[in-house]
Amino acid sequence: MSKPVGYFTSYTLNDGSLLESLQEQYGSTFELMTRHEKLFLISTLAAQLCDESPGRCRDDIYVVGHQINSSLPLSDREGLLEALTGQVRWGRSLNDTEVVPMG
Template sequence: MTKPLGYYTSYTPGDESLLERVQEEYGSAFEKMTKREKLSIVMILASDISARLDDGAVRGEIYTVARMMADQLSPSDQTGVIEAIISQIRWGQNAEPVHHS
């Protein structure tokens, strides 16, 4: 993350929020966290957001695709996939859930 946390969130310096405390502790670009720690936050937040959604179950094939990506892609390509998916979740269109009969 080359831009500060406030670029990506509603955080405003001086707002005394959780994001301000996190930025003070770990830096405006999380530079005081290891890559593993950053990925752990991504995993936990993604799990929380997913649990809050009410748009149907995840198709079994998606778990297979994810496992194949984990097994066959380089860490750099895996990170690229994460970035692409985050961009789609935040700014892009999402497909309607497929319901198999």
């Protein structure tokens, strides 16, 4: 069962925010959006966050992305999306000051 958007964000009841407006229009778990629309929003948010993040991807990460999309079944790709989202928000990642070999 999905948790409401407020569980994951700073939204509080009657705060007049964009999050409140989105919940009113699409439901507290965005149940009034299609799967395609949710995936579009995910890709839009990810692209913007990537653009704002310092550094660049190693060449082999582009290859990994292609391998994931061409070789893994849908359920594993969805699972990786969930795992990576949690790791971006709560996990440890290399930062741009750490030496990363560019392949």
